[in-house]
Amino acid sequence: MKSINPDDFRVIEPISLSKIPTELTIDADADEKEEELLKIQQKLSHRQDMMYAHNKHAVLICLQGMDTSGKDSLIREVFKEFNSRGVVVHSFKTPNSSELEHDFLWRHYLALPEKGKFTVFNRTHYENVLVTRVHPEYLLSENLPGIEKVEDITDTFWDNRFKSINHFEKHLAHNGTTILKFYLHMSKEEQRKRLLHRLENGEDNWKFSTGDLKERERWEDYMKYYEEAINKTSKDHAPWFVIPADDKEMARVIVAKIIWEELQKLTDIKDPELDSTVKANIDLYKEQLSK
Template identity: 75%
Template sequence: MHSINPEDFRVKGKLDLSKTPTELSIETSKKEEETALDDIQKKLSAKQDAMYAHNRHAFLICLQGMDTSGKDSLIREVFKEFNPRGVVVHSFKTPNSTELEHDYLWRHYLALPEKGKFAVFNRTHYENVLVTRVHPEYILFENLPGIEKVSDITPQFWENRMEQINNFEKHIAQNGTTILKFYFHMSKDEQRKRLLKRLEQPEDQWKFSTGDLKERERWDDYMNFYEEAINKTNTDYAPWYVVPADDKGVARYIVAKTIWEKLESLTDISEPQLDQKVKDNLQLYKDQLKG
């Protein structure tokens, strides 16, 4: 597990999802996966505390993938050692009436991380060029000028939207937010197994939705639109990582190690030093507390 290199999963050049593996050819036990992840968790936790105190950098972690690809459980496992004050998770659902009164990026701006903190977007602003492309009728709810019907939505509309997303990410990156984007690449057969598991295990049945089956019927469309969106929004300031997601343990480790290595590369992060006057009077303050 420790030999896994995050750079192997970073998108370089043109991505072809049909030729990208959904699992790694490595032999590993569940125990080995858990131990490796535990090591990374501890290091992330310590570094996160220093980043919080340093109060200059922020991290935006974007998670995208088909239903059952493991995003929710990954958040629980990868970030469980983090100090809760330093990480906020946002799960973006269908836009509500207030959100629809603004442009599609508005609610994502509101959820951006403060300095010193992590924000995790579980489903992200990319839903606006993924789900809406499979279901372009959703765009009509945005009440945009010049778009009265689906036929008004031209290919240029999607080109513009992806350019807007690039500009959004460039803006926040230039202002101190490190962006890491992960696509969980799961096979259609693995999704079938996970959906069946939800139906067969009473404690998981609440997670099942008939909508999952309807979206599954559009699998090929989703793969095409994911591929296009990743290729058109993969930048140095907001890189995409395609994570093989058929093995959840391996996927979690890849994401955790990617975050860790990026944190380690920010060499200016350090905990602030005490004011010299406070240092000079430490013993005085101790005596006051003990007295």
């Protein structure tokens, strides 16, 4: 399989989503992609064990994408070999009444990874500058000072919200959290096929929601605001990667490879060593246990 270079997907300058392909042209069949993913899964699993023992670095994986872009299945497959104690997945839905009594980042702070662990945000704090941009009326539920009606929401308000997100992520990075953000870039036509599949497949049609069709009508708005969010918040300490997602299997391989390559930059992490006292008395302990 062709080598995957994370920098091919990293956002380092302003992008236009309409100019980025939603499918990667690569000469690999399903078996090759499965085999490649398995190799990376095993390497990531070992790396996770090392990080858990090292207990100084945390990893936050952020996944965003339109409905049916493959977030759930990607999480299931990419992290399949992880020890369950070392990875936690949070799926953020509409804020509840308690969450609305706090600032928009509060609930995300509560879900951050502990040192030595991975946390995956399935939908993220970016919903606060995506869904609320498409549906600004949702902000009225946050009971914010000076926001009494939609007309009170200015460009300055959104600029400040982006600044808050950037400060939030920079603070995390300065305190040992590696942040990797992935936008699963799917075409509108591919979404149509996947939604239709849900309706036609008896095992999957429970996933279908009429809300999916309503949001689909706002596709261009979502693309506009995704593009703006990515361009304003892709930083060296918290990069965005735009992943072609029309091919789910290939998207999983790309994301897994990027995570693996980025973790190699944490050069202080090494396999744990046995405590010196235990090491000096290992023969004694073995003798005791053998009896």
